[in-house]
Amino acid sequence: xxxxxxxxxxxxxxxxxxxxxxxxxxxxxxxxxxxxxxxxxxxxxxxxxxxxxxxxxxxxxxxxxxxxxxxxxxxxxxxxxxxxxxxxxxxxxxxxxxxxxxxxxxxxxxxxxxxxxxxxxxxxxxxxxxxxxxxxxxxxxxxxxxxxxxxxxxxxxxxxxxxxxxxxxxxxxxxxxxxxxxxxxxxxxxxxxxxxxxxxxxxxxxxxxxxxxxxxxx
Ligand code: Z5A
Numbered sequence: 001x002x003x004x005x006x007x008x009x010x011x012x013x014x015x016x017x018x019x020x021x022x023x024x025x026x027x028x029x030x031x032x033x034x035x036x037x038x039x040x041x042x043x044x045x046x047x048x049x050x051x052x053x054x055x056x057x058x059x060x061x062x063x064x065x066x067x068x069x070x071x072x073x074x075x076x077x078x079x080x081x082x083x084x085x086x087x088x089x090x091x092x093x094x095x096x097x098x099x100x101x102x103x104x105x106x107x108x109x110x111x112x113x114x115x116x117x118x119x120x121x122x123x124x125x126x127x128x129x130x131x132x133x134x135x136x137x138x139x140x141x142x143x144x145x146x147x148x149x150x151x152x153x154x155x156x157x158x159x160x161x162x163x164x165x166x167x168x169x170x171x172x173x174x175x176x177x178x179x180x181x182x183x184x185x186x187x188x189x190x191x192x193x194x195x196x197x198x199x200x201x202x203x204x205x206x207x208x209x210x211x212x213x214x215x216x217x218x
Contacts, residue, residue: 008090009211010131011204012101015139016170017159018146019189021099024139024200028097031201031217039212040089043099045077048084059156067113071120074105079127086131095212102128103136103176108158111172112165135207137200138177139189143167146189 013021022043029041046055054077057063058070065073078101089096102124109115143166150159177184185203189196205215
């Protein structure tokens with residue numbers, strides 16, 4: 001099921017560590033609130049009370065999590081997130097901006113952990129009931145540059161992975177974006193914050209036009 005079947009619009013933000021997704025979506029949300037645009041900002045994992053508990057398990061350093069367990073926990077979080085937050089908001093006609101979604105599982109568990117891609121795609125289908133974003137923005141940044149932005153010592157279980165893992169994730173994202181250019185837009189997230197902000201809103205306005213007043217954002 002694509003978001004086009006709902007009155008609302010589903011947009012996802014993806015990218016390697018430290019790319020600035022969270023910062024940008026917060027800035028955008030402030031502008032949308034000022035304009036009175038009904039929207040929801042949410043994240044995968046952790047967009048529901050159940051998901052917050054799953055997120056803690058997934059990201060706490062020092063816990064042994066086998067790759068398949070990791071994949072299934074992200075999918076369990078996602079099934080709850082779609083049912084409890086995303087679908088209801090889309091049914092109400094809202095703009096839903098989700099920080100990570102199905103493509104994170106392909107990039108991290110597929111390209112990063114080498115789990116079979118077909119299996120991940122099948123599980124993505126199952127956990128979302130086939131729900132797909134109309135637009136996915138890749139906040140692209142070299143792995144070294146993204147990781148260097150994160151708080152030293154405060155790294156979670158996945159951020160602590162080897163540089164090679166993060167490089168595979170980034171390569172995966174770039175390949176995914178190339179495979180489906182209709183859905184993806186790539187943004188150079190290494191640029192200064194205000195430049196990224198301008199490009200982010202331009203992508204939204206170009207792709208979604210006046211829907212949700214996205215062309216009114218400065
Ligand atoms: N994961 C997975 O493996 N499988 C899945 O299916 C899903 C997720 C859904 C979620 O953690 C983790 O789960 C994630 C993928 C994995 N990996 N890790 N770790 P998260 O939600 O906590 O992490 P994240 O989404 O990766 O957030 P992040 O790494 O913190 O990145 P971000 O949100 O893109 O960046 P930020 O917090 O907005 O900015 C980071 C810092 O950079 C911050 O200090 C900003 O002030 C600064 N910043 C932002 N923009 C700029 C610019 N333009 N210039 C300079 N500095 C900047």
